[in-house]
Amino acid sequence: MVAKVFVSAQEVADRAGVSRSAVSRTFTPGASVSPETRARVMEAADALGYHVNHLARGLMRNESGIICLIASDVATPYRSALLRELTLQLQQGGKVAMLINTDRSDGSVDRALRQAIRYRADASIILSGLPDKSIAQLCLRSGQRLVLINRDDDQPGPLRINLDDHEAAGRVATAFVRAGCRRLAFANSEAGTPSLMAREEGFVAAATALGLAVTVERFGWTGYEAGKVLAQRLLTRRERPDAVFCATDLLACGFMDAARQQFSLTIPDQLCIAGFDDIEQASWSSYNLTTFSQPIREIASRAVEWLGAPIPEDHSPRRDSLRLKADLVWRGSIRGG
Amino acid sequence: MVAKVFVSAQEVADRAGVSRSAVSRTFTPGASVSPETRARVMEAADALGYHVNHLARGLMRNESGIICLIASDVATPYRSALLRELTLQLQQGGKVAMLINTDRSDGSVDRALRQAIRYRADASIILSGLPDKSIAQLCLRSGQRLVLINRDDDQPGPLRINLDDHEAAGRVATAFVRAGCRRLAFANSEAGTPSLMAREEGFVAAATALGLAVTVERFGWTGYEAGKVLAQRLLTRRERPDAVFCATDLLACGFMDAARQQFSLTIPDQLCIAGFDDIEQASWSSYNLTTFSQPIREIASRAVEWLGAPIPEDHSPRRDSLRLKADLVWRGSIRGG
């Protein structure tokens, strides 16, 4: 068994003929080292293949540099795109991402947060689920920062980043009406997360204001297959909808495929469709889906920026809650773009 | 500034009225603690919200529990699916995944590996690119284990997991011929990674053996848009191909969309298509793509299993190179399945 034998600062010091402190200072920006010693240290370090032990450094500095990303369904187009952007920007900020998968079971997020605590992560970014209040409080008490993305929670402490789901959904209703649609429907999943429900409520509210009723159907999780089932259910109704707003693009893709292949409908002539997220597939020409783009870059940059900023002394009315705008991307699934 | 104030074992010990060792032993499986003290410690730990500091534990044990995943294009369907499976299985094995994004620039993988060393990762799993020999050697010398997935490298030390790309590609050629196709083409990206090239070579070799020539076209990276361009190029040729093997499913999706919409071809009647990876979209009914499924679960489980196994004393002829089989998933893009 070849034990772990990473080279330590002491070995570098011995080889360079200096004290270990000198080595440490060489790798600490702003520390006082003469150019000569620095050079000798660097040479020895290169020769030996020395790399600062961030575990030990984290112990000392009380700052591990680790940011925990907590998410489920990470292989989903939208999630993976967000994860990509987050990890990229964290890396640029000198942090490193620790990825923890959650499932839909109870306590899954709590377990993930416990892991984050064990590794003394500087912060946790939660993309799915909601932690128990007590464990969230523990994180905050411990000095760990928390970011909730698209989880419409209201407890103070974490940074909450959300979209204007409600308002955006209203814009779709208007667009549908302008396209001459009268029989509106909303295709949702049964997941019932705040942002999905906000889209549904926003759509229904706006339609009602325009004097139209909305048929709402909910099924399964927000995936392609669920979209097909939803199409099955909505398109076999007596009063077949002529416009459907799907809560996510994945649902929309499944919906469109079923609409075209099983019901021989043409889009957008016989049926208008809108989605949400602007996943890559929405732009594929088979779908060419009109949808809302999640401001992924901005979400990530706001989160990272907030993590880098110092915690203010005063308990001032800090902007811990952001509501970003989702832009409507016009493509071909609604008439008269 | 609320400094980090994670509760330490000492505080738990004080509260429970025992020594710090007792606390440590309580959280160390197999250590000798009486039931009473264990109970008192647990109670105090719960009350204070204590969690073992894995940074310090890693320092002691010389084993951080961190596994580094190094990859580019993590938002891609295939990559994200593999990442998901890896992180899941690592979690089940009690490890934790650290995700490092690379780009296509030189030294990107090397920088990622350096980061892995700094955090004293127990192992690194590389999904994209190839590390420089010297840095790879440094990892191995340091006792860090290395796994290369679909990177057909031949240096000893790392575990290398590859597919039977060459042979699989041959099976497609046969299928095309059986479907009555005569004018074969291969659509590749310019990335030139070993597995992509193996698919190309395997296809060409098999076709040649069957007495058919293959038109090869390469463009861009392995994405949807590149697939469209490749269709543009291949389908405007004098001798239009009647069967195209795309190096990846993403290329195939782009290719199919262009073939249908710009060239009004029907699939599989006028054009047979095959892909590779079996990404989720391949099963979407707009594509219904015949393709090879990457044995993602097996790749992940083999990797995790290998990481968990002890390094054998003797330098025996260890199975450090695995070649897994990619199964052909018959769908509707080749005639006569």
Add this chain to the structure above:
DNA sequence: CAGTTTGTTGCACGCCCGTGCAAACCAGTG
């Protein structure tokens, strides 16, 4: 030249944990 400033270096301590070792304890035996 004495005195002061500036810059560099090494020592020693602490961060939090696991563990070898020896002391302490406890129950059982003759």
Add this chain to the structure above:
DNA sequence: CACTGGTTTGCACGGGCGTGCAACAAACTG
């Protein structure tokens, strides 16, 4: 009671690092 074997406990050390402090050297200042 003395003795033995087994279990539990605390002490002290080490793992790799950053940093305050004091010692020291060099460079100025008057």
